[in-house]
Amino acid sequence: MMIKDLGAGVASVWEGLRPITKKMLVGAMQSGGSNPPVNLVQTFSYDAHADWELSRLLSALDEQSKSFGKKNTEILNEISQLAETCVSVLESQSGSAEVFIQLAERAIKKHDYNKLDKLADRLSDRFSSGEIAEVVRQTDVPQIRAIAYETLALLPVQAILPLLEDPLYSDIAANALEQKAYEYDSAEARDLLDQLDSETEIRND
Missing domain, CATH: 1.25.40 (Serine Threonine Protein Phosphatase 5, Tetratricopeptide repeat)
Incomplete structure (x- = not known):
């Protein structure tokens, strides 16, 4: 997966992620994406800044998915996979009201x-x-x-x-x-x- 193929908005947010956050996401996706092992996240010392980074990336991914037509199934699948990885990590690690609201609103829309x-x-x-x-x-x-x-x-x-x-x-x-x-x-x-x-x-x- 090439991040630049997922759209300028996603690429911009990804570029701003700390290297450790990128490694955590890549590791989570390689391990199965939807259920990243807890020890994997702990290895990367999940913190409040990671919370903020993943929340921003998820917002960018959801926004970008609206701009691709349904024919771009390969790109949409990659966006969906990365988005669900963000969701899974946030669900398991975040204690933030803002993130909870973001995830709950997302679930309601779906x-x-x-x-x-x-x-x-x-x-x-x-x-x-x-x-x-x-x-x-x-x-x-x-x-x-x-x-x-x-x-x-x-x-x-x-x-x-x-x-x-x-x-x-x-x-x-x-x-x-x-x-x-x-x-x-x-x-x-x-x-x-x-x-x-x-x-x-x-x-x-």
């Missing part, structure tokens, strides 16, 4: 609800409560907000509690607690909501 379910599982396994709340804050897509709210509501109350002190996330945390209290029948969440209501009434008096 009507790939199995992928969306797997992403939801990753959200609860890999993401902090703050990053989950950030997903809610950054997206207007109903399906993604619902997934993030449900994930927050299933966390222990103690994991949600610090978010109430953060102006960015306090409303999100309160909504998650309400969902936990009444949809998941959490007495602890109900007690905390009652306490918060009482404190609000006292401050308003």
Whole structure:
């Protein structure tokens, strides 16, 4: 595969990748692409910059795929293979709200609800409560907000509690607690909501 054949946008982003990121992607593709071994990614010390690089490359690949006609099947297949490699690495390694939203929106556009379910599982396994709340804050897509709210509501109350002190996330945390209290029948969440209501009434008096 020649990167330059995948379009100017992809080639430009690829050129800006660090050598270690290029090696990681090539290794992942050679190992099967859709399921790169965890030890392969760990070998290349995956970091936040790699997260950003792969996210940009995935965006460029998705954009480029729109500009090729359906007759360019060979090029489209190569774009798809590289894109799915990016997705697989991001799914397994990223803890970023922005990347989660990107992957979830991509799955929704493709009507790939199995992928969306797997992403939801990753959200609860890999993401902090703050990053989950950030997903809610950054997206207007109903399906993604619902997934993030449900994930927050299933966390222990103690994991949600610090978010109430953060102006960015306090409303999100309160909504998650309400969902936990009444949809998941959490007495602890109900007690905390009652306490918060009482404190609000006292401050308003």
